[in-house]
Amino acid sequence: xxxxxxxDFYQSTFSALVRQxxxxxxxxxxxxxxxxxxxxxxxxxxxxxxxxxxxxWVSQVAWRLAIDSWRASERERRALGRATKERSPQSTPPVSxxxxxxxxxxxxxxxRAVLILRHFEDLSIADVAELLNLPIGTVKSKLFRAxxxxxxxxxxxxx
Numbered sequence: 001x002x003x004x005x006x007x008d009f010y011q012s013t014f015s016a017l018v019r020q021x022x023x024x025x026x027x028x029x030x031x032x033x034x035x036x037x038x039x040x041x042x043x044x045x046x047x048x049x050x051x052x053x054x055x056x057w058v059s060q061v062a063w064r065l066a067i068d069s070w071r072a073s074e075r076e077r078r079a080l081g082r083a084t085k086e087r088s089p090q091s092t093p094p095v096s097x098x099x100x101x102x103x104x105x106x107x108x109x110x111x112r113a114v115l116i117l118r119h120f121e122d123l124s125i126a127d128v129a130e131l132l133n134l135p136i137g138t139v140k141s142k143l144f145r146a147x148x149x150x151x152x153x154x155x156x157x158x159x
Contacts, residue, residue: 006042010039018031020121023120024063024066024112025109025112026102033069037061038059039058041061060130063113063132064133070108070110104116106150107146107149110132110142112146113132114128114143114146115146118139
């Protein structure tokens with residue numbers, strides 16, 4: 001992939017990928033940092049990236065960075081002894097992307113990622129498993145638990 005092709009790829013992919021990660025993390029800065037780091041890594045490996053799969057590769061790296069970042073922040077929170085704040089469920093559907101991300105905050109970041117990739121990005125369970133480097137059974141159970149939790153919290157239901 002030459003520089004012009006990479007620039008086109010970056011411009012056509014960056015914003016959509018940031019939105020995906022943002023919805024999963026609820027943190028716009030973290031989402032942008034993860035996607036930017038994924039593109040930096042892709043730039044460094046651009047000569048070896050397969051022309052047909054750069055989006056998949058960058059997406060996978062960005063998701064893994066987001067999950068790693070979430071795990072690190074969880075460890076910090078536990079080390080500092082801060083409890084996560086409880087949210088009262090709302091029965092009205094979210095209006096904005098920010099509100100939607102906030103509603104999904106009742107889920108773990110990994111469960112949000114599974115849910116978003118499966119239901120909103122319309123990836124197969126096998127593709128979600130590959131992208132997040134999880135066993136298919138784990139993806140299925142996370143998807144079930146996330147759907148149940150959202151339904152129980154009356155946030156929304158997925159068909």
